Amino acid sequence: MKKGTWVEIHDIILKPEERTGMIPEETKKVPLEMRMKGYLLEEAEAGSRVKIETLTGRIVEGTLLSENPTYSHTYGETFIPELLAIGRDLRKMLEVDHE
Secondary structure (H helix, E strand, C coil), rough: CEEECCEEEEEEECCCHCCCCCCHHHHHCCCEEEEEEEEECCCCCCEEEEEECCCCCCCCEEEEEEEEECCCCCCCCCCHHHHHHHHHHHHHHHHHHHH
């Protein structure tokens, strides 16, 4: 990937044995991981150790995962009817406040 490409990196922040004792047992068993997006500072290939510059100007190091990453946030496969009503209910509340 070329220098200046928008990329996503990954890094292990804390190994399981380095994590605090004040977290659930299941959580203690896994590392604390980071994923971050930014601009690639030097040409590199996926899987290599790289540095990026984030939108806020931070320089962060990690393993290069992907080029031009997309967002994939969802609420899962479950249908949540309450989410449909939020906009309608909020609009009604705002109309009442302006009367």
